[in-house]
Amino acid sequence: MSAVLRRFRFTEFQLLVVPSLMAIVGLLTVFLVRAGQVNWTWRDIWVSLAYMVLIFGISVWLSVSGFRGDQVLFPIVATLAGIGLLVTQRLQEVFVQRGGAWTQLAQRQLIYLAAGIVLFWAMMTFIRQLDWLRRYKYTWAFAGLGLMAVTLVFGQVQNGARQWLSLGFVTIQPDEILKVILVVFLAAYLDEYKDLMATPYRLGPLRLPPIPYLLPMVFMWLLAVATVVRQNNLGTALLLFGIFLAVLYMATGRLLYVVVGLAAFVVAVYLASHLFGRVEVRVVDWLNPWSDPGGTGFQQIQSDFAMASGGLLGAGLGHGYPQYIPVVETDYVFAVIGEELGLLGTIGVLLLYSVLVGRGFLIALRAEPGFVRLLAAGLSTILALQTLIILGGVLRLIPLTGVTLPFISAGGSSLLTNFVIVALLMRASDPGWRRT
Amino acid sequence: MRLFARSGAFVAALLVVGYGLLTTRATGEGPWLIVMAAAAVLLLISFWPSIPRGTPQFERAVIRCTVLFLVGFMVVAIQLVRLQVVDSTVILAKSGIASDGTLIANPRQAIEEAKTIRGRILAADGQVIAGTTVNPDGSWVRTYGDPAATYLAGFYSPLLYGKSGLENTFDAYLTGQKGGNPATQWLDGVLHRTKRGYDLTLSINLNLQKQAQQLLGTQQGAIVVMNAKTGAIVAMASSPAYDPSQLQAAPGPNSNQEVAKAKAYWSTVSQQTNSPLLLRPIQGLYAPGSIFKTVTASAAIETGVAQPSTAYRDEGSLAIDGRVIPEQNRPDPNRVNYTLSEAFGWSLNVVYAQVGLQLGATRLAQYAQRFGIGGPIPFDLPVAVSQLDATPSFLSTQNALADTSFGQGQLLVTPLQMAMVADAVANGGRMMVPYLVQRISSYTGQTLQETQPQVWKSAISAQTATEVQTMMVQSVQQGWAKDAAIPGYVVGGKTGTAETGTPQPHAWFIGFAGKQAPEYVVAVIVEHGGEGTKVALPMGRAMLQAALALPTP
Numbered sequence: 001m002s003a004v005l006r007r008f009r010f011t012e013f014q015l016l017v018v019p020s021l022m023a024i025v026g027l028l029t030v031f032l033v034r035a036g037q038v039n040w041t042w043r044d045i046w047v048s049l050a051y052m053v054l055i056f057g058i059s060v061w062l063s064v065s066g067f068r069g070d071q072v073l074f075p076i077v078a079t080l081a082g083i084g085l086l087v088t089q090r091l092q093e094v095f096v097q098r099g100g101a102w103t104q105l106a107q108r109q110l111i112y113l114a115a116g117i118v119l120f121w122a123m124m125t126f127i128r129q130l131d132w133l134r135r136y137k138y139t140w141a142f143a144g145l146g147l148m149a150v151t152l153v154f155g156q157v158q159n160g161a162r163q164w165l166s167l168g169f170v171t172i173q174p175d176e177i178l179k180v181i182l183v184v185f186l187a188a189y190l191d192e193y194k195d196l197m198a199t200p201y202r203l204g205p206l207r208l209p210p211i212p213y214l215l216p217m218v219f220m221w222l223l224a225v226a227t228v229v230r231q232n233n234l235g236t237a238l239l240l241f242g243i244f245l246a247v248l249y250m251a252t253g254r255l256l257y258v259v260v261g262l263a264a265f266v267v268a269v270y271l272a273s274h275l276f277g278r279v280e281v282r283v284v285d286w287l288n289p290w291s292d293p294g295g296t297g298f299q300q301i302q303s304d305f306a307m308a309s310g311g312l313l314g315a316g317l318g319h320g321y322p323q324y325i326p327v328v329e330t331d332y333v334f335a336v337i338g339e340e341l342g343l344l345g346t347i348g349v350l351l352l353y354s355v356l357v358g359r360g361f362l363i364a365l366r367a368e369p370g371f372v373r374l375l376a377a378g379l380s381t382i383l384a385l386q387t388l389i390i391l392g393g394v395l396r397l398i399p400l401t402g403v404t405l406p407f408i409s410a411g412g413s414s415l416l417t418n419f420v421i422v423a424l425l426m427r428a429s430d431p432g433w434r435r436t
Numbered sequence: 437m438r439l440f441a442r443s444g445a446f447v448a449a450l451l452v453v454g455y456g457l458l459t460t461r462a463t464g465e466g467p468w469l470i471v472m473a474a475a476a477v478l479l480l481i482s483f484w485p486s487i488p489r490g491t492p493q494f495e496r497a498v499i500r501c502t503v504l505f506l507v508g509f510m511v512v513a514i515q516l517v518r519l520q521v522v523d524s525t526v527i528l529a530k531s532g533i534a535s536d537g538t539l540i541a542n543p544r545q546a547i548e549e550a551k552t553i554r555g556r557i558l559a560a561d562g563q564v565i566a567g568t569t570v571n572p573d574g575s576w577v578r579t580y581g582d583p584a585a586t587y588l589a590g591f592y593s594p595l596l597y598g599k600s601g602l603e604n605t606f607d608a609y610l611t612g613q614k615g616g617n618p619a620t621q622w623l624d625g626v627l628h629r630t631k632r633g634y635d636l637t638l639s640i641n642l643n644l645q646k647q648a649q650q651l652l653g654t655q656q657g658a659i660v661v662m663n664a665k666t667g668a669i670v671a672m673a674s675s676p677a678y679d680p681s682q683l684q685a686a687p688g689p690n691s692n693q694e695v696a697k698a699k700a701y702w703s704t705v706s707q708q709t710n711s712p713l714l715l716r717p718i719q720g721l722y723a724p725g726s727i728f729k730t731v732t733a734s735a736a737i738e739t740g741v742a743q744p745s746t747a748y749r750d751e752g753s754l755a756i757d758g759r760v761i762p763e764q765n766r767p768d769p770n771r772v773n774y775t776l777s778e779a780f781g782w783s784l785n786v787v788y789a790q791v792g793l794q795l796g797a798t799r800l801a802q803y804a805q806r807f808g809i810g811g812p813i814p815f816d817l818p819v820a821v822s823q824l825d826a827t828p829s830f831l832s833t834q835n836a837l838a839d840t841s842f843g844q845g846q847l848l849v850t851p852l853q854m855a856m857v858a859d860a861v862a863n864g865g866r867m868m869v870p871y872l873v874q875r876i877s878s879y880t881g882q883t884l885q886e887t888q889p890q891v892w893k894s895a896i897s898a899q900t901a902t903e904v905q906t907m908m909v910q911s912v913q914q915g916w917a918k919d920a921a922i923p924g925y926v927v928g929g930k931t932g933t934a935e936t937g938t939p940q941p942h943a944w945f946i947g948f949a950g951k952q953a954p955e956y957v958v959a960v961i962v963e964h965g966g967e968g969t970k971v972a973l974p975m976g977r978a979m980l981q982a983a984l985a986l987p988t989p
Contacts, residue, residue: 033628246501253493287465294534301530305542307516308524319628321544343520347513354509361502365495377498384505388512395515396465397472 009063015075016055019082023048026086026317033318034093047110051085054117062124069429070363076356077422080407081415083349085113086317087329087336088410094323105329105410112412116419123423130427134371137188144181147174152226173413175236176404179386180417180424182240183247183378190251191371234269234282235393235401239385241265246381251374286399299325303332303394306339307346314342329410331402334394349408350391357384363429376428379421442482449478453514457522468518472511479507546594550575550687553879555610555633557589557602559642560670560874565589566603566680574630575688580681584649585640587715588672588872591680595691596698601680601715602636602872605817609634609876615884634884637875639668644982648673651975657962658716660855661979664954666889667859667868670983672852674720678705678712718819721848722961725934725968726783727944728843730857732791733780733907735803738900741794744777744907748787756834761789765916777907781915783931785842792841797831800824800841806895807857808867809849814892816872822849843932855959857895858946861908862928862954865901867892905954908947916969917947920977925949925984929976931968940964945972949980956983 024045031044042049055078062074092106133140151165151174165172223240245258281296289297289304302325309315320339322328328336338346360380367373386403393400404414456471483506485499519527531541553576557566564581566589571577580586590601599607608614612621612633624631648659652675661671682701685694705712714720736742751772754761763786779787792800804810804824813819826846830836839845852870860867869890876884896904908928911917917929929947936942943965948954958976965971 250494250497250501253497290530290532292535293532293540294536294538298534298540301532301540304519304527304530305544307519308527309542309544310520311524312521316626316628321547324543338516338520343516346516346520350509350513350516354506357505357509358502361498364498369494373494377494377501381501381505384508388505388508391512392508395512395519397469397511397515 007063007066007068009059009067009071012059012062012071012074013056015072016059016078019055019075019079020048020052022079023051023082023085026082027089029317030086030090033316047085047089051082051113054114058117058121058124061121065125067124067426068431069426070359072359073356073363073422073426073429076352076359077407077419080349080352080356081113081116083337084333084408084410084415085110087333087408090318090340091322091329091336091410094328097323108412109410109415112415115412116415119416120419120423123420124426127423127427130372130375130424133184133375134188134191137185137192140181141185144178144185147181148178148223150174173411175239176413176417178236179240179243179382180379180420182243183382184375186244186247186251187371187374187378190247191374194251234399235389235403237269238389238401239382239403242385242389243378243381246385247374247378250377282399282401286393286396289396299327299332300396300400302326303335304396306335307395310339310342310346312343314338314340314345316340330404331390331400331409332394333405333409334391337408353383353387353406357387360384360425363425366431367428372428376425379425379428382421383418438486442484445478445482449475449482452478457518472515475514476507476511479510480504483507546687549594549611552611552631552633554578554592555612555879556635557610558635558637559585559640559645560638561642562637563642565638565640565642566592571689573689577688577690578681578684578686580679582642582646583677583679584646584673585642586680587674587677588638588640589680591678591683593683593685593698595685595687595695597683597685597702601817602638606636606873606876609636609884615876616878632879634876634878636873637877638872639663639670639874639887640672640872641670641983641986644671644979644986645673647671647982648975648979649675649677651978652962655962655965656710656716657960657965657972658720658851659975659979660717660851660959661983662855662859662868662870662957664859664862664948664950664957665868667870667892668874668887668889669870669872670956670986671979672717672872674714674716676708676710676712715817716961717851717959718815718817719850720961721820721822721850722942722944722963723844723934723936724847724849724854725843725932725942725944726785727854727857727930727932727946727968728847728849729780729783729788729841730861730904730908730930730946731803731807731809732788732795732800732841733776734807734861734896734900734904735795735799736776736791737903738803738896739795739799741799742776742791744775744903746776747773748776748779748784748790750774750779750784750786752786754786754789754838756789756793756838759835761786761838777910778914780907780930781911781917783916788842789838792837793834795841797837800837801831803895806893807860808853808893808895813850813852813856814869815852819852820850822853823847844935851959851961854944854946855957856892858948858957858959860895861901861904862948862950862957863901864898865896866894905948912947917945917973919969920945920947920973920980922949922977922981922984925951925980926954927977927980928954929973931973933966933968936964938964940966943968943971945976947976947980949984951984955988956980958983 027045027048028040032038032040088106088109095102095105155165165174245261249258284291285297285300289300291297293301306325317340322336325332325335337349357380360383361377364373364376364380367376383406386406389401390403390405392398404411406418452471452475456468460468483503485503487496487499528542531539534540553570554568556564556568559565565585567579568576569579578592588601590599590603592599592603610633612631615634644661648671652659652673655675657675659671659673662669683698685698749772750763750766752763763784765783767782774784774787801824809822809824812821824847825831830846831840836845840847856867869892871887873887875886878884905928908930909926912920912927912929917931920927920929927949929945932944934942934944943962945960945968948957958979960972960976962971
């Protein structure tokens with residue numbers, strides 16, 4: 001008994017009070033505002049209570065199973081996912097107004113969230129080692145390529161981008177899975193070839209990077225360009241290529257490769273934007289959404305209005321007007337937080353992401369040298385880059401490119417993938433390797 | 437040294453961001469993005485980690501990546517501060533027209549406004565001019581009282597044409613945003629209580645207002661009746677008037693019908709040549725004609741150029757620089773000697789041309805300015821600025837000076853301006869600040885603020901005022917304004933017939949009346965109505981008589 005107490009994860013357990021209270025108070029607010037009265041029943045908050053039971057259950061299970069890894073990561077993720085839960089429940093009336101398949105979205109999102117947490121639990125329980133990921137790296141690589149090829153050919157087009165794959169009963173977004181596969185493969189590949197790093201490759205008078213760098217570099221570049229051109233999806237291309245460059249830099253420490261790679265990407269995107277109108281439209285919407293206020297700029301303008309009307313303190317949960325922003329639950333979900341929770345809410349969410357990313361990189365620094373370190377750093381890069389790309393787009397710092405806001409945007413593929421990322425990070429934080 | 441560079445870069449980043457926030461508000465996104473890029477580089481310099489030598493290469497790279505991403509988050513935070521707080525008002529005020537013609541603007545304000553039950557606009561006795569009827573479902577519509585006064589409230593058309601009149605200038609009170617206890621307001625907002633705006637009680641007497649409207653009838657013109665001692669406007673009629681109830685277009689269950697009706701009505705009234713949307717008492721600009729002699733006489737007496745008893749010659753015409761000014765107003769063609777006072781009563785242009793020439797352009801302009809001509813009149817509604825001349829050098833010629841002295845030339849005045857001139861004469865030289873809104877109160881009747889009479893400025897000395905007052909009274913006793921007399925009251929007046937180049941001149945009358953001392957002043961104009969004595973004077977007399985019958989407050 002004392003052994004159990006000694007390894008009990010007190011920090012994590014205490015920190016989980018924050019998302020629990022937030023989920024209960026928040027959900028109650030959402031329902032009471034909608035009803036316009038202060039009489040409540042337990043039915044209103046059963047979702048939050050269930051959520052609370054799930055996350056505390058996970059924490060207790062981690063303690064009982066003797067897991068000794070990071071204790072901050074899970075409470076942060078639980079808070080972010082809790083915000084996602086509140087936002088989707090709050091948006092339910094908007095979905096109902098839209099009618100059709102939308103009416104079930106809030107409920108579906110609850111199932112995804114539960115599935116994500118269960119997946120997290122399963123991974124923490126059944127995957128005790130990460131080495132097998134390294135060993136089967138080419139399997140992952142081919143699986144990823146296959147997935148990509150299938151999407152390019154059979155993918156469904158939504159919002160102008162071909163990024164959905166229908167499996168009959170459910171549609172998935174292969175890009176989400178692809179980015180994890182990319183990090184796993186790169187970490188394994190670069191770890192394996194680290195001994196060859198020092199041998200530059202000579203082609204006549206030119207000193208080229210060693211072949212193990214050059215090959216994936218060219219390949220990734222082609223992949224990114226193909227994504228932009230075929231899928232018409234600048235966001236995913238930016239994300240995949242950014243992850244690649246970051247992991248390459250962390251594995252080699254050569255800034256030059258990053259600069260060259262970035263330049264090549266910019267040139268390709270520039271050319272693509274002139275050949276394909278959609279990217280160009282996005283750039284115009286970025287710099288001046290008012291050039292077509294009723295058309296392509298409409299969504300951005302409505303998001304700006306929502307953000308600005310939030311002010312410092314926000315309108316209050318349930319008191320905003322998210323129904324004016326088209327497709328608010330994915331790309332522009334941050335605008336709902338901005339309007340209803342104000343600057344304090346948005347900065348709070350931003351701080352959560354900062355701590356999440358910082359914690360992820362800290363795990364990488366403390367992890368077992370070699371593959372696991374690179375993996376943890378790469379997974380943290382996914383979270384950091386994806387958050388920056390979507391927030392920068394929504395806030396008009398960069399052109400908007402459709403990627404999801406981790407843990408908050410609606411969408412099953414995204415949520416499940418993010419829980420996979422966190423499970424892998426948690427596993428990487430296990431200090432077990434130091435003992436042996 | 438390194439610490440110095442870091443803190444320097446951090447301060448520079450703050451300065452760059454501050455500069456950007458202050459300057460790029462209107463100029464758009466390009467310059468701001470450059471500012472943000474510069475700030476990002478500076479922040480990166482100030483937070484760039486100094487990693488001890490010998491640290492493994494992987495750890496160096498990870499630490500640097502972490503700093504890079506965290507600086508990225510900082511930049512996002514700066515942008516949030518800009519979009520949500522610093523520039524939020526600018527962003528919310530933006531609007532544009534989509535390619536299909538619909539207006540794209542922030543929908544929240546209209547919705548919030550529709551939630552606030554708008555305050556009412558009431559006449560002095562509490563009768564509703566523009567009211568608010570709350571439906572069972574909590575929505576409300578503006579309802580209107582007697583059409584003789586509703587146009588003073590202005591139209592309420594947030595979905596189409598915005599707001600005008602008092603609905604516009606007192607919008608903050610009517611929506612409850614201004615006035616009241618800020619703490620209570622904040623609490624109401626937090627608790628999402630139903631908000632109620634404040635009621636405006638006007639100084640308008642509805643009976644007088646109706647009478648003024650009836651007197652004008654189908655003619656174009658304006659009447660202003662003001663309390664001489666307080667500046668309270670008791671009647672302010674404009675003819676023709678429009679019906680603001682037809683222009684109502686607000687969010688609500690009936691908004692579609694309202695919009696259709698308002699559009700149809702707007703296209704009619706905005707194209708009518710007799711401009712029903714023009715609030716003539718304060719926005720109409722007219723040549724004053726002989727009523728301006730009040731200003732000329734005041735200037736002459738106060739500067740000592742002439743006394744009421746100073747004698748002038750009027751031989752039926754006056755030649756100035758080869759141009760002949762004819763005299764049509766002499767009561768007796770054989771009489772040539774008139775005092776300044778008699779010439780005022782008989783409205784002799786030849787005499788006042790001479791007075792004007794004696795005064796000179798500088799002193800005439802000075803006194804016009806002291807009466808408020810050429811500057812804004814403080815009022816609850818925007819007042820058009822009256823002018824003495826349109827071109828700066830106009831008064832430098834003798835003919836122009838002479839014409840201006842008897843109210844022609846390039847003079848253009850509002851009826852309210854001429855009521856202010858009458859007020860200066862009636863009120864010991866002091867002009868009161870005119871006002872329409874007597875009281876602002878909560879819907880429970882609790883007074884929030886009450887308008888206190890205030891002197892606007894002193895146009896002439898009390899002594900000059902008394903002398904000009906006597907001249908105006910004599911003009912009624914023994915002059916063209918004799919029909920203005922009201923038995924048992926002191927009445928002073930001046931008629932005017934302003935030539936406008938059209939066959940029919942504008943008919944003017946300004947005057948005052950009271951038991952012992954002047955209590956009310958009046959200004960009447962009938963556009964192209966003919967002679968002031970025959971057309972405007974009877975209306976002015978009727979209004980004064982009605983005002984004198986009011987119970988003294």
